[in-house]
Amino acid sequence: MKKIAKKTPVLKRLYELYERMDAAYAASATAIGLSCQGCADSCCETLFRHHTYVEWTALAQGFAALPPARQDEMRTQAETYLRIHRNALPGMRPRVPCPASVSTESGLVCGIYAHRPMVCRLHGVPNVLQRPGAAPAAFPGCDRAQNLAKTCEPALLDRTPLLSDLARLEMDLLGRERMGKLPRVDLTIAEMLLMGPPRL
Ligand code: SF4
Numbered sequence: 001m002k003k004i005a006k007k008t009p010v011l012k013r014l015y016e017l018y019e020r021m022d023a024a025y026a027a028s029a030t031a032i033g034l035s036c037q038g039c040a041d042s043c044c045e046t047l048f049r050h051h052t053y054v055e056w057t058a059l060a061q062g063f064a065a066l067p068p069a070r071q072d073e074m075r076t077q078a079e080t081y082l083r084i085h086r087n088a089l090p091g092m093r094p095r096v097p098c099p100a101s102v103s104t105e106s107g108l109v110c111g112i113y114a115h116r117p118m119v120c121r122l123h124g125v126p127n128v129l130q131r132p133g134a135a136p137a138a139f140p141g142c143d144r145a146q147n148l149a150k151t152c153e154p155a156l157l158d159r160t161p162l163l164s165d166l167a168r169l170e171m172d173l174l175g176r177e178r179m180g181k182l183p184r185v186d187l188t189i190a191e192m193l194l195m196g197p198p199r200l
Pocket of ligand 1: 044045048099102109110117
């Protein structure tokens with residue numbers, strides 16, 4: 001109980017940060033007329049890896065709140081997902097839908113949408129990241145975004161303040177002493193779903 005009470009304010013701030021990420025994404029996407037509607041190149045088949053305990057904690061809580069049958073379904077999908085990636089030929093990256101995705105009449109949708117981590121929220125739009133002491137790194141966005149950006153001025157999403165707030169939340173969750181001592185999180189959604197919440 002103590003642990004949950006300690007995490008709750010951090011998670012509340014994480015969800016506020018997620019709202020800011022969604023707003024930043026929407027502003028950038030709207031500026032170039034980007035929509036995911038009808039896109040055959042589903043981002044949810046991309047092999048994303050995730051890097052913070054705070055996002056993992058929120059994802060695990062969201063997953064635990066799903067009906068048990070849905071959780072079982074996603075766990076089975078996660079096992080299949082990992083098996084396919086493990087058995088891929090060297091240099092090949094199979095395209096497999098994320099195990100958190102759910103098939104609907106209008107296509108795949110995210111089954112843990114409110115709890116999806118940062119990379120799922122920011123992927124696709126042209127963006128920039130300023131690392132301390134380095135030149136800004138620019139990312140052009142997905143293929144559809146790059147095509148649209150040829151005909152208008154892109155509104156670059158600045159990931160810098162969002163990432164720095166996420167790093168602050170990670171620090172607040174773990175505490176200064178454990179920051180950098182715990183193993184780095186380098187997990188797919190499939191691994192996080194199967195592992196359950198991080199043991200903190
Ligand atoms: S967590 Fe949701 S948004 Fe992210 S890749 Fe999986 S299905 Fe897509």
